[in-house]
Amino acid sequence: MGGERQHYYGKHGTPQKYDPTFKGPIYNRGCTDIICCVALLVAIVGYVAVGIIAWTHGDPRKVIYPTDSRGQFCGQKGTKNADKPYLFYFNIVKCASPLVLLEFQCPTPQICVEKCPDRFLTFLKARASDFEYYQQFCVPGFQKSKNVAEALRDGDCPAVLTPSKPLVQRCFPAVHVHKGVVMVGNQTTYEDGENGLGHRKNVTDLVEGAKKANGVLEARQLAMRIFEDYTVSWYWIIIGLVIAMVLSLLFVILLRFLAGIMVWVMIIMVILVLGYGIFHCYMEYARLRKEAGSEVSVVDLGFQTDLRVYLHLRQTWIAFMIILSILEVIIILMLIFLRKRILIAIALIKEASRAVGYVMCSMLYPLVTFFLLCLCIAYWASTAVFLSTSNEAVYKIFNDTACPVARKTCDPETFPGSNESRLCPSARCQFAFYGGESGYHRALLGLQIFNVFMFFWLVNFVLALGQVTLAGAFASYYWALRKPDDLPAFPLFSAFGRALRYHTGSLAFGALILAIVQVIRVMLEYLDHRLKAAENKFAKFLMTCLKCCFWCLEKFIKFLNRNAYIMIAIYGTNFCTSARNAFFLLMRNIIRVAVLDKVTDFLFLLGKLLVVGSVGILAFFFFTHRIRIVQDTAPPLNYYWVPILTVIIGSYLIAHGFFSVYGMCVDTLFLCFCEDLERNDGSQERPYFMSPELRDILLKGSAEEGKREEVS
Numbered sequence: 001m002g003g004e005r006q007h008y009y010g011k012h013g014t015p016q017k018y019d020p021t022f023k024g025p026i027y028n029r030g031c032t033d034i035i036c037c038v039a040l041l042v043a044i045v046g047y048v049a050v051g052i053i054a055w056t057h058g059d060p061r062k063v064i065y066p067t068d069s070r071g072q073f074c075g076q077k078g079t080k081n082a083d084k085p086y087l088f089y090f091n092i093v094k095c096a097s098p099l100v101l102l103e104f105q106c107p108t109p110q111i112c113v114e115k116c117p118d119r120f121l122t123f124l125k126a127r128a129s130d131f132e133y134y135q136q137f138c139v140p141g142f143q144k145s146k147n148v149a150e151a152l153r154d155g156d157c158p159a160v161l162t163p164s165k166p167l168v169q170r171c172f173p174a175v176h177v178h179k180g181v182v183m184v185g186n187q188t189t190y191e192d193g194e195n196g197l198g199h200r201k202n203v204t205d206l207v208e209g210a211k212k213a214n215g216v217l218e219a220r221q222l223a224m225r226i227f228e229d230y231t232v233s234w235y236w237i238i239i240g241l242v243i244a245m246v247l248s249l250l251f252v253i254l255l256r257f258l259a260g261i262m263v264w265v266m267i268i269m270v271i272l273v274l275g276y277g278i279f280h281c282y283m284e285y286a287r288l289r290k291e292a293g294s295e296v297s298v299v300d301l302g303f304q305t306d307l308r309v310y311l312h313l314r315q316t317w318i319a320f321m322i323i324l325s326i327l328e329v330i331i332i333l334m335l336i337f338l339r340k341r342i343l344i345a346i347a348l349i350k351e352a353s354r355a356v357g358y359v360m361c362s363m364l365y366p367l368v369t370f371f372l373l374c375l376c377i378a379y380w381a382s383t384a385v386f387l388s389t390s391n392e393a394v395y396k397i398f399n400d401t402a403c404p405v406a407r408k409t410c411d412p413e414t415f416p417g418s419n420e421s422r423l424c425p426s427a428r429c430q431f432a433f434y435g436g437e438s439g440y441h442r443a444l445l446g447l448q449i450f451n452v453f454m455f456f457w458l459v460n461f462v463l464a465l466g467q468v469t470l471a472g473a474f475a476s477y478y479w480a481l482r483k484p485d486d487l488p489a490f491p492l493f494s495a496f497g498r499a500l501r502y503h504t505g506s507l508a509f510g511a512l513i514l515a516i517v518q519v520i521r522v523m524l525e526y527l528d529h530r531l532k533a534a535e536n537k538f539a540k541f542l543m544t545c546l547k548c549c550f551w552c553l554e555k556f557i558k559f560l561n562r563n564a565y566i567m568i569a570i571y572g573t574n575f576c577t578s579a580r581n582a583f584f585l586l587m588r589n590i591i592r593v594a595v596l597d598k599v600t601d602f603l604f605l606l607g608k609l610l611v612v613g614s615v616g617i618l619a620f621f622f623f624t625h626r627i628r629i630v631q632d633t634a635p636p637l638n639y640y641w642v643p644i645l646t647v648i649i650g651s652y653l654i655a656h657g658f659f660s661v662y663g664m665c666v667d668t669l670f671l672c673f674c675e676d677l678e679r680n681d682g683s684q685e686r687p688y689f690m691s692p693e694l695r696d697i698l699l700k701g702s703a704e705e706g707k708r709e710e711v712s
Helices: 003-011 034-057 091-096 099-103 123-128 132-133 148-153 204-210 211-288 307-312 314-337 339-358 359-389 418-424 439-476 489-503 504-531 537-571 576-590 590-623 643-680 692-711
Strands: 086-089 110-113 163-167 170-175 177-179 180-182 190-193 198-200 392-398 426-433
Touching: 034 359, 034 439, 034 504, 099 392, 123 132, 132 198, 148 307, 211 314, 211 339, 211 590, 211 643, 307 314, 339 359, 339 439, 339 590, 339 643, 339 692, 359 439, 359 643, 439 489, 439 504, 439 537, 439 643, 489 504, 489 537, 504 537, 504 576, 537 643, 576 590, 576 643, 590 643
Parallel strands: 086 170
Antiparallel strands: 086 110, 163 170, 177 180, 190 198, 392 426
8 A cells, every 4th residue: 555655646746745944935935937027028018019009000080980981080170071070871772782891881972961861852853952952962072063964973972862860970861660661751762863863762672771781770779778778777786786795795704704604504595596586487487378479489589689578488487497497406416415525615615714814905905906907908908999090091992883993992082083993984982991901901910919919918917916916825824833923914915025026927927828828719719700601511620629629728727827826826936846746736635626626616606606696686676676665766777687787797706806815715725735734744743734623624534535535
């Protein structure tokens, strides 16, 4: 048995030996992975330079404000169109052309106007009656001496005006449905004005032809309704998030004093909440069986922006009931099979509660991480927008009929006298998009890729900094022989200072490896999106396998990095040495890892679900006016799911922030416990640093698992 154990240790590294001078995190340490530290600093300087280039050459107005066919902004001060805020399309039906998907611009003349048209009027009728009104919708500099045929051929004026309404500074047809009939204004037909003639067409044809434009219209309307919901419910959302924060904080405080009781209360509460959810779904299903129309299938109904429609279908509540029942059964089965391991995990959570109690400022550190992450996201997003608008305006040839030079680039200044204009007399040189095929455009694409890579690198670095800081603080607690007398004065600030002063390179190294994998995953997602239309099944299969492999690789690297950062916080070794030592230490205690790691994660997940479920149910009853006491207080909403989903997502992020501190504390204490067993034997000369309660339960549980492993 001894020979087997020696061989086992030799296979997974050498166990730590007793060292009477070791008293926890080493203070006399040196800088690690200096090359990676220098590389990160150089990359940050380059990233700042990229930001300066983007901010000096970019113009966010290009993606925010509309531009006419000459690439000029509408309604912007200092431009020719300063008093013309709206973009008018000569023939919005052309916006349904496939060219819109390729060029991001409708293949029809567009001009900036003071206001959108409010009446039906053809160019032919306007010539005889009201041309002064009509002329404001013609291109600037239009010559009145041109006849109707020449003006329409040259695209100087629209063939017909249609009543329109402005939306996001663009004129869209005022289409509405009245008693099942599609209308524009108060009419069901319109004059197309083609070739100056007043042909009458059905408005439905206009809607079908302008399907893409109306799709944009519906999306904008949905966005505006969601924005309205936020404007009337934002303070209630904040109240819901404050409640989530109070619940999370209360839960953490109670864990400090009643860890065992709170874990079991949490488990029972989650089971009861899920049980109530199943009961509520069944009652709703039973009620809808008596209502006509509730048997409609969700598939037949299609997508609806108002999610309340789905709540009137029996199929919806059946699906909810099945999902909740499956979750209930899974949780109950896991509790039955993991009941002994849960007792061991509770002991570790109790120790983590004491550690958090002595380092209470650790509960506030997620705010630091959140602030730094917000800076990274804001810098990345602003740089991406400015880079995307650093390109020059590209003009292309548009023509309504077949033309050999159609969609080729052109110069609007020289186009009227060019050969292309003579080949296609009715063609127009029109603004298409911002970009180009020049070397400058390719350089901008490279800068965008660099921007994405730096975003992943810096985000992972911020997360690594938080993990090392918390690990250093909690390791100081564990290796204090007399708790809390031997604890340093400010363990969290000391750990933060050591991480930045000595281990920036190691953190950058770990973050770099993870960032490379994540960038590859982004590229695979992009290629998979491009291959969706392909019929090559082998390519799709290979892409699926690659995505799965890199997903697993990312999860493994995150797990290895997390434990490597703990070893860095304790010993101050470089990243590779820390990762190797952490991996071998876990392999030498693989049984304990299996016992504790996922069980504690499961318990913390139940805690998050309890907080999110409680706040989510409260928000649902409040925003749907089902709480009689405050029934009139809830704001009227277009979509009540907007604030409910916001509260649920925000509550989860808040609960995750609190429980992530506990998770890091448990992982740190577990690695310290494994090293404590290797360094010491519990005698007076070599006493354990762990608490007596933790020692009794962990050693007993580990012994039982070891015997079970030997029997098997």
